[in-house]
Amino acid sequence: MSHLEIPGISAKWVIGFFGLFHISVAAMAIGMAFIVAVLEIYAYRNKIRRYDLFAKRTQLFHVCIYNIGTINAIGLVFALSGLYPQFWSQIFVHFFWPLIIEEFLFFLLATTLTFHYFFWEHLWGHKKLHITLGVLLIPLFFLQMYIINGLGGFMLTPGFKEGEVSLFKGILGYDFKAMYNPSFLMLQLHRALANISYAGFCLAGWCGIRLYLTDDAKKRDYYEDCGRIAYYIAFAFFLSIPIIGYFYSHVMMKEASQAFxxxxxGRGDILVLGIDTWWLKHFLVAAMLGSSLVYFHRIDKTNVPFSLPKVMVWSIALFYLMFYMAMGMVMTWLFFWLMFIAAIISALISLFLLHSNKNSARALFILLGVISFLTVMLGGYAREASRPRFVDRVSAYDNIYVPEERSPYLMVPVKPGDIPIVKQETTKEAQLIHDRCVDCHTLDVIRDYKDDDWDEVIKTMINYGTELTEDEAKLITEYLKAGKPF
Amino acid sequence: MNHENTDGKSTDTDKTDVLINTTVSDYDTEGLAIKEEGLREGKIFPGLDADYPLRDPSEDPRWAVRTVKIWMWITIFCIVGILVLMILGIWYD
Structure with a gap:
């Protein structure tokens, strides 16, 4: 066993709990930095007090959740280093310098965020200075996400061919090709937009709750208005997510085919209690789309100062339709139709909610806030659950860094080739399996295969496109039948 | 109380409007009393009728302005430093 086990919950779910908790909070924090800056600038330019107040109250919430998220991140690191010591030790060395910068960014962010909130009332004569401080939070948060996405992408696509770990380095503790792995860019774009969208929907949800708790007409007007602005921001950032989602899927298909x-x-850990988490996530996304179309249709008929351009709203709907069609073609058209039905059901429910609340969007805000939270949870889970376990998938990973060898090199620049790499002795057959099979799937798929019909399996693989001569196929078949290691 | 509104003109406004979400010194007993009364009566929240409360820069506490300015430049310097490191990492990896 490569890790400690926790009875009852299992080590995997301990990490899952910390990871999902962290995603829910950290994603919101990143999005809120952007939203607060936008609200404060908009309020300043138009001299609208209520948006500034909304920005300030959001920033208070932001300070709270940032602290919770940071403490949770420490818990995640503790859990990883205790439950999966070999894995964490190696990944920490592989990304030593980026993680040190990440830690420094935590310090910068905690301080800047605290200053920004607590100096709000002291700087009404220097409002631009205060706004600049708030705007600085955006690149800080972006950089923090940028680095952690390097690790996140590496877990999914650890090199330029699945099954290979990048080891292109001159400085131990930083690996350029591992950081900028094939799925890095798409993960970056997807998370950047989705975080802002998620934070916006959650803020609208918070306004919805406050709308239920107050009878004061002025307060209701305030929360309705601020919820609307948060909703606009959230929905505007919906625009590019399906486009990025499409290209992200494409990268996964090429570089992480098993995860794809x-x-x-809906195989493996994607299923939880028989429920396909990825389908469920998209079901909820389609519901958000249906609700939002109704909301914007209704907004156009009311007396609000402005709304999102119609062309933008319908473009978002069109992009989602195209995305679901593409996914329907890859999987099954049932997927497409289910999403279509989800959008329609959700639109009808939203119509009812708007009507029964006399055009107040309070119930809709809460509904969208809850759904966006669930999509982030389900998306975060499905992403990690789709890939094979990192510890098991890269068979030679243990040989990359041997703990007693790495420490002398940690602080000194070393050239490629200076680091001793222990090579496993491999047979010709094992090398063939390593070279050819990982083009499409990881080695643990072969290791986990229970039947003995290797003749059939190899033939099928050749039909699928594996490049093997007759002799090579024979060699591999006999080798696998004999149950020898690879 | 005189209050400078967004047009730069000084106007007389209700004290509660001015005090909405602005800092009141612990020694300003009159201000604190008004603020507390406003809170009790629910007048203060959330300043919907208030002007955007810009004020003369000289009214801001100097220590606060200095602290934020120093921190802002430290942060900008650090961001630039991190970006330089990331760019250097392209060649030196």
């Missing part, structure tokens, strides 16, 4: 097909076919 696990998602498409």
């Amino acid at each position: 097909w696990d998602l498409m076919l």
Whole structure:
């Protein structure tokens, strides 16, 4: 066993709990930095007091959740280093310098965020200075996300061919190719937009709750208005997510085919209690789209100062339709139709909610806030659950850094080739398996295969496109039948 | 109380409007009393009728302005430093 086990919950779910908790809070914090800055600038330019007040109250909430998220991140690191010591030790060395910068960014962010909130009332004569401090939070948060996405992408696509770990380095503790791995860019774009969208929907949800708790007409007007602004921001950032989602899927298909097909076919850990988490996530996303179309249709008929351009709202709907069609073509058209039905059901429910609340969007705000939270949870889970376990998938990973060898090199620049790499002795057959099979799937798929019909399996693989000569196929078949290691 | 509104003109406004979400010194007993009364009566929240309360820069506490300015430049310097490191990492990896 490569890790400690926790009875009852299991080590995997301990990490899952910390990870999902962290995603829910950290994603919101990143999005809120952007929203607060936008609100404060908008309020200043138009001299609208209520938006400034909304920005300030959001920033108070932001300070609270940032602290919770940071403490949770420490818990995640503790859990990883205790439950999966070999894995964490190696990944920490592989990304030593980026993680040190990450830690420094935590310090910068905690301080800047605290200053920004607590100096709000002291700087009414220097409002631009205060706004600049708030705007600085955006690149700080972006950089923090940028670095952690390097690790996140590496867990999914650890090199430029699945099954390979990048080891292109001159400085131990930083690996350029591992950081900028194939799924890095798409993960970056997807998370950047989704975080802002998620934070906006959650803020609208908070306004919805406050709307239920007050009878004061002025307060109701305030929360309705601020919820609307948060909703606009959230929905505007919905625009590019399906486009990025499409290209993200494409990268996964090419570079992490097992994760891609696990998602498409609902295999392995994607299923929880028989429920396909990825389908459920998209079901909820389609519901958000349906609700939002109704909301914007209704907004156009009311007397609000401005709304999102119609062309933008319908473009978002069109992009989602195209995305679901593409996914329907890859998987099954049932997926497309289910999403279509989800959007329609949700639109009808939203119509009812708006009507029964006399056009107040309070119930809709809460509904969208809850759904966006669930989509982030389900998306975060499905992403990690789709890929094969990192510890098991890269068979030679233990040989990359041997703990007693790495410490002398940690602080000194070393050239490629200076680091001793212990090479496993491999047979010709094992090398063939390593070279050819990982083009499409990881080695643990072969290791976990229980039947003995290797003749059939190899033939099928050749039909699927594996490049093997007759002799090579024979060699591999005999080798696998004999149950020898690879 | 005189209050400078967004047009730069000084106007007489209700004290509660001015005090909405602005800092009142612990020694300003009159201000604190008004603020407390406003809170009790629910007048203060959330300043919907108030002007955007810009004020003369000289009214801001100097220590606060200095602290934020120093911190802002430290942060900008650090961001630039991190970006330089990331760019250097392209060649030196």
